[in-house]
Amino acid sequence: MPVRSAPATAPVVELLGVTKRFPGVLAVDRVDLALLPGEVHALLGENGAGKSTLVAMLSGLVEPDAGTVRVEGRERRIGSPRAALQQGISTVFQHVMLVPTLTVLENLVLGMSWWRRPDRAELERRLAAIRSEFGITLDLDQPTGELSLGEQQQIEIVRALLRQSRVLILDEATSMLTPSGADELGALMRRLVKSGLAVVFITHKLDEACRFGDRITVLRLGRKVGELAPEGLAAMDQAAAVDEVVGLMFGDRSIAEARPTRLRKAEGAPILTVRGLTVTGATRLARVDDVSFDLRPGEILGIAGIDGNGQKQLAEALAGQRTVATGSITLDGRDITRDSVAERRRLGLRYLTDDRIGEGAVGGFPVATNTVLKEIGAPPFWSGGIERPGRIASHARELIDRYDVRTPDETTPIGRLSGGNIQKVLLARELSGEARVVVFNKPTYGLDVQNIMASRNRIAAIADASLAVLLISTDLEELLDVADRIAVMAAGRLTGIVANDEGARARIGALMIGRAA
Amino acid sequence: MEALLTAAFLTALLAGAVAAGVPLLLAGLGEQMSEKAGVLNIGIEGMMLMGAYLGFLVAFESGNVALGFVAGMAGGMAVALFMAILCVGLGLNQIVIGIGLTLGVEGLTALLHHFQFSTTYPRLAAAWRLPVPGLVELPVIGPALFDRHPLVYLAFLLVPLLAWLYRRTALGLTLRAAGEKPAALDVAGIDVQTVRFLAVLFTGAMAGLGGAFMANVAAGIFIPFMTGGAGFIGIVLAMLARGRPAWVLIGAVIFGGALSLTTALQVAGLNVPTDLIQMLPFAAVMAVLVLYGRKARLPAALGLPYVRGAR
Ligand SMILES: Nc1ncnc2c1ncn2[C@@H]1O[C@H](COP(=O)(O)OP(=O)(O)O)[C@@H](O)[C@H]1O
Ligand SMILES: [Mg+2]
Numbered sequence: 001m002p003v004r005s006a007p008a009t010a011p012v013v014e015l016l017g018v019t020k021r022f023p024g025v026l027a028v029d030r031v032d033l034a035l036l037p038g039e040v041h042a043l044l045g046e047n048g049a050g051k052s053t054l055v056a057m058l059s060g061l062v063e064p065d066a067g068t069v070r071v072e073g074r075e076r077r078i079g080s081p082r083a084a085l086q087q088g089i090s091t092v093f094q095h096v097m098l099v100p101t102l103t104v105l106e107n108l109v110l111g112m113s114w115w116r117r118p119d120r121a122e123l124e125r126r127l128a129a130i131r132s133e134f135g136i137t138l139d140l141d142q143p144t145g146e147l148s149l150g151e152q153q154q155i156e157i158v159r160a161l162l163r164q165s166r167v168l169i170l171d172e173a174t175s176m177l178t179p180s181g182a183d184e185l186g187a188l189m190r191r192l193v194k195s196g197l198a199v200v201f202i203t204h205k206l207d208e209a210c211r212f213g214d215r216i217t218v219l220r221l222g223r224k225v226g227e228l229a230p231e232g233l234a235a236m237d238q239a240a241a242v243d244e245v246v247g248l249m250f251g252d253r254s255i256a257e258a259r260p261t262r263l264r265k266a267e268g269a270p271i272l273t274v275r276g277l278t279v280t281g282a283t284r285l286a287r288v289d290d291v292s293f294d295l296r297p298g299e300i301l302g303i304a305g306i307d308g309n310g311q312k313q314l315a316e317a318l319a320g321q322r323t324v325a326t327g328s329i330t331l332d333g334r335d336i337t338r339d340s341v342a343e344r345r346r347l348g349l350r351y352l353t354d355d356r357i358g359e360g361a362v363g364g365f366p367v368a369t370n371t372v373l374k375e376i377g378a379p380p381f382w383s384g385g386i387e388r389p390g391r392i393a394s395h396a397r398e399l400i401d402r403y404d405v406r407t408p409d410e411t412t413p414i415g416r417l418s419g420g421n422i423q424k425v426l427l428a429r430e431l432s433g434e435a436r437v438v439v440f441n442k443p444t445y446g447l448d449v450q451n452i453m454a455s456r457n458r459i460a461a462i463a464d465a466s467l468a469v470l471l472i473s474t475d476l477e478e479l480l481d482v483a484d485r486i487a488v489m490a491a492g493r494l495t496g497i498v499a500n501d502e503g504a505r506a507r508i509g510a511l512m513i514g515r516a517a
Numbered sequence: 518m519e520a521l522l523t524a525a526f527l528t529a530l531l532a533g534a535v536a537a538g539v540p541l542l543l544a545g546l547g548e549q550m551s552e553k554a555g556v557l558n559i560g561i562e563g564m565m566l567m568g569a570y571l572g573f574l575v576a577f578e579s580g581n582v583a584l585g586f587v588a589g590m591a592g593g594m595a596v597a598l599f600m601a602i603l604c605v606g607l608g609l610n611q612i613v614i615g616i617g618l619t620l621g622v623e624g625l626t627a628l629l630h631h632f633q634f635s636t637t638y639p640r641l642a643a644a645w646r647l648p649v650p651g652l653v654e655l656p657v658i659g660p661a662l663f664d665r666h667p668l669v670y671l672a673f674l675l676v677p678l679l680a681w682l683y684r685r686t687a688l689g690l691t692l693r694a695a696g697e698k699p700a701a702l703d704v705a706g707i708d709v710q711t712v713r714f715l716a717v718l719f720t721g722a723m724a725g726l727g728g729a730f731m732a733n734v735a736a737g738i739f740i741p742f743m744t745g746g747a748g749f750i751g752i753v754l755a756m757l758a759r760g761r762p763a764w765v766l767i768g769a770v771i772f773g774g775a776l777s778l779t780t781a782l783q784v785a786g787l788n789v790p791t792d793l794i795q796m797l798p799f800a801a802v803m804a805v806l807v808l809y810g811r812k813a814r815l816p817a818a819l820g821l822p823y824v825r826g827a828r
Contacts, residue, residue, distance in 0.1 A: 059704065061826040080825075082706040097701045099694045101817075106690050111705030113687065159705075 042213025100145030363415025538773020544751025547723025559615025572729025593725020
């Protein structure tokens with residue numbers, strides 16, 4: 001646990017009973033929040049808990065429907081981003097807020113005083129001070145768009161420091177960082193609060209909240225469900241803190257622990273047979289090279305490997321979205337190598353893309369339409385080319401019910417739902433009709449803990465229902481949790497397939513770094 | 518054929534290119550400012566026409582051409598005000614509103630002109646010229662470039678001035694940010710709507726001035742629909758210029774030259790069908806678009822209304 005700085009007396013910024021409603025959702029519901037100088041305040045909650053909405057209210061992007069905001073004890077209205085900055089509240093948003101076509105210098109001076117020429121010498125002097133105090137260096141003349149997301153985030157932090165902020169908000173700042181980058185950010189936050197800043201660190205990752213936060217506030221469905229003060233946190237060790245927070249987040253500690261249980265073992269002859277599958281790609285990594293495997297009903301075959309080693313190409317080749325150069329795909333004795341996407345779907349081969357919004361759904365269309373997106377024109381939802389909205393709606397309502405999709409109703413545009421709920425809709429769509437083989441590509445990517453667990457359980461249940469599952473994932477834990485066998489993919493090739501039993505982790509590790517198991 | 522290569526012909530050709538090119542230059546520079554800030558200002562044709570109409574009317578009634586220019590700018594800005602309120606303030610579709618405004622102004626000016634002058638087309642006295650001492654003595658380019666109305670010089674001076682503004686000043690930075698990523702500008706503390714509003718008004722002023730130049734200097738007369746697509750060519754120039762005022766100038770010279778050549782060839786009485794010659798400027802637009810259209814890089818948020826906090 002980091003050394004805690006002495007608790008400060010009065011909050012810089014205080015939210016009292018703030019509420020924000022969006023069409024169909026109560027995003028933030030009567031939340032109180034006090035930000036103290038010298039403290040990293042971790043704000044924890046699953047996707048859709050209302051964290052970003054809270055940030056938006058603090059940074060002047062939206063105004064609360066009810067409740068008050070106090071800055072240094074006095075009631076204030078934060079009606080615009082400008083007003084927030086004037087109150088000393090700086091924000092590093094969840095999505096980068098830099099202009100990619102401008103240089104780093106230009107982004108730093110943006111909004112400072114638009115009638116005056118930026119004074120480079122003065123800026124460099126202040127940057128030197130920041131460098132010596134916080135250890136951040138920037139190359140001022142780089143075009144911002146060419147920098148990595150981590151570097152862009154540093155620019156935003158430096159910008160906040162240049163503005164002499166009193167409060168710095170970091171919304172999901174670690175989601176685009178590597179684990180070591182996250183640790184560096186943690187150390188930086190420590191230095192920032194030492195200098196007297198109040199830091200708000202927003203995350204949906206439990207361990208980060210416990211590791212970096214002096215105080216932890218937990219949000220759930222827009223409501224504040226608990227707060228752990230520094231006094232209490234300091235008294236616990238990390239495991240106890242995690243336990244405590246899990247309890248707050250889910251109301252039930254067992255959820256995060258529960259491992260999917262598999263009821264049945266794979267049986268019978270392979271339903272999907274892939275032999276020598278080769279797909280040419282633009283780069284050395286983005287291709288599939290001589291891949292062969294069998295998949296039996298009731299079996300989950302995991303594909304492990306570092307992202308970008310041909311996994312997506314393999315999935316798309318199986319789904320029929322990519323042309324196969326050589327090799328064959330056989331589904332239940334029938335060669336489907338040249339069949340169209342629709343034909344494969346009809347035969348029971350289903351594919352869940354990792355690109356849920358870009359490829360899997362039409363964000364602006366209602367949930368109902370998205371449930372029948374792959375059956376446009378086909379009965380029973382269309383008859384003679386005419387759409388039957390009643391049929392589609394009742395079908396959608398049934399799926400929403402069965403898969404526990406959290407949505408106001410079936411007419412809500414799917415893009416408004418959280419990632420976990422979009423995932424449920426897509427899964428519901430893919431499993432409807434006669435599904436026999438399901439290909440998942442990174443199904444839990446970007447979801448929060450609770451939805452990850454629910455998804456894994458659902459995948460296990462699918463296999464238990466005697467469907468064959470190909471599970472592509474970059475998360476080894478996930479594969480070890482549910483898969484029967486695990487193959488490792490590197491540079492487009494399967495370097496080995498191992499049974500998921502004792503010692504599987506070590507053998508997969510060896511395969512991943514290129515040694516035989 | 519030799520007649521085409523005499524000094525007199527070349528002078529006339531170049532002079533014509535300037536007369537036709539200056540309104541395009543002003544319109545293109547104006548449009549460029551809007552586009553930089555993220556507003557596709559399709560209403561510019563209407564703004565030019567309003568500038569031409571009001572500019573001519575005031576100059577004719579008051580006998581003061583300078584006052585006419587002021588009125589022309591005001592006319593262009595008045596139309597731009599509608600564009601700004603509807604498209605920036607209310608976030609309505611920029612293409613629909615722009616086309617609507619253009620059609621509206623075309624009808625309105627034709628109607629007003631008909632009421633005021635019926636079918637007569639009164640003329641203004643020949644425009645005032647300000648020869649540049651020394652330079653005016655140069656052969657061919659002297660009389661064509663340096664013996665012109667002051668507005669011509671002003672239009673050319675605007676090119677380096679705007680280039681400096683865009684590249685070197687914080688205001689230029691602000692404009693570019695408004696067109697590339699308005700949300701980033703907003704959270705940096707500058708109101709995107711204000712920036713866009715002012716940019717659209719500037720476009721209106723430039724377009725109105727260009728229109729007034731057409732009526733009061735180049736033609737000396739107002740005819741309904743006289744801008745004849747100059748505003749739209751201005752849009753093409755701004756789009757092809759990749760944000761650089763100098764490229765707007767080059768484009769304006771090419772298109773102005775094509776327009777001027779049309780007139781010159783007709784005057785020279787070449788044995789070519791007039792329809793073919795009149796096609797020239799438009800063929801030039803097409804050729805340039807085919808050659809360079811794909812290289813045009815437009816601001817990422819061009820044409821998209823900005824709504825704070827939306828997602
Ligand atoms: N601009 C918006 N319009 C409509 N709904 C929104 C908007 N912003 C957020 N929401 C909804 O409010 C809820 C909270 O979202 P958000 O604050 O982004 O959660 P978090 O950041 O904790 O993941 C979600 O249900 C989301 O769909
Ligand atoms: Mg968020």
